[in-house]
Amino acid sequence: MTGTTDFNPPMAISRRNFGQLLGVSGAMAMLPWKLEAQAGGDTLVFALPGLVGNFEPHTWVGFGDTVHVMDTVARGLTHMDFSDPLPQPAIAEGWTVSEDGRVYDFAIRPGLTFHDGAAIDAAAVLRTFQRMFDESDPTRPELSFALDNLGGPNVLGFETPDEMTFRINLAAPDAAILGRLSRPDMVIISPTALEEHGQEIGLNFASCGPYRIASVTPNERVVMEAFDNFYKGTPTVPRIVMQVIPEAVAQMTALAGGDLNVTNLIPHSNVDRLEAMEQIRIEQSAAFISAMLAMNCGVAPLDDIRVRRAINLGIDREAIVQEAFFGKAEVPGYITPAAEQGYAPDHQRHSDYDPDAARALLEEAGAIGAELSLISENSGFWPRLGQVVERSLNGIGLNVTTEYLDGGTFNGRLFDPEAHELAFLQRSAFFPDPDGRFSPLFMTGTAGADSITAQSGLPEQARLDELITAANAEGDPEARGQLYVEINDYMADEMMPVAAVVNTFLPVAVTTNVLGVNANALGTYRTFLEGSEFTG
Amino acid sequence: MTGEILRRLAFLPVTLFAVATLVFLTLRALPGSTVDMLASQFSTAGLRDQLIAQLGLDRSLWEQYLIYMSELIRLDLGRSFITGKDVSVMVWETLPVTIELAVASLIVMLIAGLGMALAAAARPGSILDGALRFIAMTLFALPWFWFGILLILVFSLWLDWLPAFGRLPSSVTYEPITNFVLIDAILQGRPDLIRPWLTHLILPSLTVGLTTAGVLMRLARSGIIETSKLDFVRTARMKGVPGRRIYLRHILRNAALGILTVIGLQFGAMLGGSVIAEVVFGYPGIGRMMVDAVLTRDYAVAQGAALVLAVFYVLVNLATDLAYRWADPRLRRKPGR
């Protein structure tokens, strides 16, 4: 990083010099084309990557609609704010679990209403969950996948034992369900709005989050106002504007100009530069986002565990942290990041870099010079990551070619076990429960295990399925965490279907006049702005 | 001439049919599908088949094509797989933005291109002429995306004069009726919308307008010079008609024909080609929507956007041709091509 951090902030200086050079100081006063800074006072401006204007929680629309806006305007039964590994009460003020771990009773917090004034009771909650569950529900959108994210066929049904109690019945114990209820697709929708708008609810959304939607201009911005009857009380900042600013250059210009208060979209390369500016603060957040290298266990030479181990040993993760993330990332342990339950410091051994041992393993397996293809997306940090991974794998005697593909092509090949060998995989923590990285990704029957790594064909997979099922049935958080520690070790030592590559976070930039931004959540896409406030 | 108009108009549906078919087929030929994009958000393989069935992607290509065409005949552009919104609504949200940008770019192109052409053609061969021709060529040679980034760097970051992104500042509330800001400002009695709208339009339209002004300048300049050498101008000169009058009444009027063609072609190109400016400046236009839709395999949106752009392109070209025929007395007499 020499040469980048040790010179003066060039922006301030060049701006001044430039002005003097052209003698434009006077002209600038006469040309007040640019409006005064928009942000500050009572409006907090947040940058969105995109905005469709459809806030349908039960389908995936895009990060802008489905996560950033949804988190700000809606809330579910539970909440995870990333400061605590355990779910906290939200619209439910508490819950009880039956002895066998299959019946969850949620006590609905009394006195709450939706944005449209309708009361929140067990019937209202049931209405939302019924909409996920019942395929004949007329308000259910096409492509509703919410039930799948709640637990799929393991969810037997819902009941309302009394007016303020909501019950979920499960086929098998599932300790992660409390965490999953905090996902942005598990929010409670106003039943009156649902009756009125049906499938169009996303265009006329009403829930019970800290902010209510005041106006929406698709592709441009959504304006939100503080909601008085939010369960944690009225948020301090009265107005939030989420403005679409997809390009990094424009975002940084907006930050520097005070037109933007909070963003989690700035590139890692610019963290040091922005931090040096006095009006901007970079919030450090835990590394919840993992990049992994999936290895297709169904194709030669990757069907040989020695080759997979060699690849794992051959990735220079320190170089990735420095070159692809400009130091703003961590060398991982294995699947579970250090910030979550299920991690043990001993996991770091699964990410050792040992090119000599890697080469020896390849020689033993007769795979020196083997040609492998690596598929990667062509946007975000992936091309930077791909270049370092390709280089270090070629350094141990493989012959890796990386293909940088558009999203459609990449995903098409990722889900086709015949169409890829090595592939990058991202896992972020929508909710920091240890199960979130295992049952949806590495259990038999998931697209991850069946198609991406094809590990379902390995003899060790049956045991892994058992371990994951058992861990998720454990009700005691401490004991449960320990089980996930062991699952990490089992997968790494016995199977190695994926290599952990790097753990990182989305750098969160905040103007210094804003406090209380939940950076850990923003660092992994979740957007909880209700604790924010302006200084002075 | 009426025959030609009718023939061209009659051909419009054929063009649209061909464009629709071409986009339909090429999109299906791309690897990956919407389902894979959506499936990256969830886990079980069973859900994937369910999605394929819900989207109708399990039908044969031929069946899908027939469904698409029968919807199209009823002017139904379909619904976006990913956003769940009607494509016609999405087009209504983005097309006016692109038209605004194209018109603003056209104005920049006309002012810069014609201004340079007039100044250069007044004294062909002079140093000014040489310098302007060099500038015109340079403008043409600038990569759009790069020029846009430089403009942001200078005017937004260093000078802090102009906004770098978006269409309106976050402080302005705007409830679109027509989605053309200028028209809505008049309809809604909101003069306060106009200035912020214009300031946001300046950098993107400079990017597109200046880089295309070079072409216009070169053609207009040579058009003016060549017209001034024609017989009727010489005759007028010999008759003692004052120089300025010759310039305005005879030379410019005749050169305008060529200029008109360039404008028509460029306007058509701007509609489809402002994608890059829309990407660099975060401008919410139809070009960016179309490219995103291709990359996420949102078939209905990509098809709808391409079709709408094609309609515009054909209509603009037709209008240009008609204007040309109307303005040029020689062509008015000749039937057809």
Place this chain on the structure above:
Amino acid sequence: MADQTGKELTMRPGGAGVLRLVSAALAALPWVVASLFIFAALLAPLLAPYNPISNVGPPMLALFSEGHALGTDGFGRDQLSRLLYGLRPMLVVSLGAVTLAMLIGGAYGLISGVNGGRADWVMMRLIDILMSFPLILAAILVLAALGPSLLNLTLAVAVSQLPIFARLARALASGEAARDYVMAARAAGFTPLHVMIREVAPNILRPLLVQATSVVALAALTAAALSYLGLGLRPPAPDLGYMVREGQELIFIAPEQTILPGLLIAVFALAVSFCGDQLADSDRSGGRR
């Protein structure tokens, strides 16, 4: 200046000699610059101080650092070497795409123009349809379908240039087809194929070549735009358009990483545009004589 009106005015008494010298030098300049680009690209392995895709120094060195005149990028790769090697895809794609477009479009237009009649009408309407298709979309579709590579980028750019050549060739060929020598050849019983290739093609080749030179710049710019959108070459291979994209996020820190590759694209496009312009001018005046 090379056009006729220019010549008339530079022929003034007095400094005519100097002016003529200056204008000759100016006229030669674009050819010199374009040749420099070609030589630099050909000789990149000799000129480049380092391997363009290996880490050879600390990352993010500033301009004029010791051993790295233009600094290094985020991976510690030498920028000067990357820029030199980056010229290669630009030249290959722009020249290749234009050649391809000229051959295919030219042949298409030739067939259409010589045959005339209904076939001609249909073939030209097909070109109209292709032109009403947003060209950037066509290029993106080609690249998304075939995958990113040098060859596919060339194909995508060629597709976007094809209609220009088809129309020009058709106009030229239909003009030639009406001439006596073609009529004579036809009357003499030569096959239409013979007439097209032996009689008409040689006569329309020159204007097509002139046109080709003048669209090389456009091809280079289109290719750069597609690379900028991430649809061009595979990194780590250096490519100027992609370097602008990679450098863009560093514009606060190291603006030269965006500015230099863009500048090279612009200078190349400028030089070949002037070359094309000169050819077109001389062709026009040559045709009149």
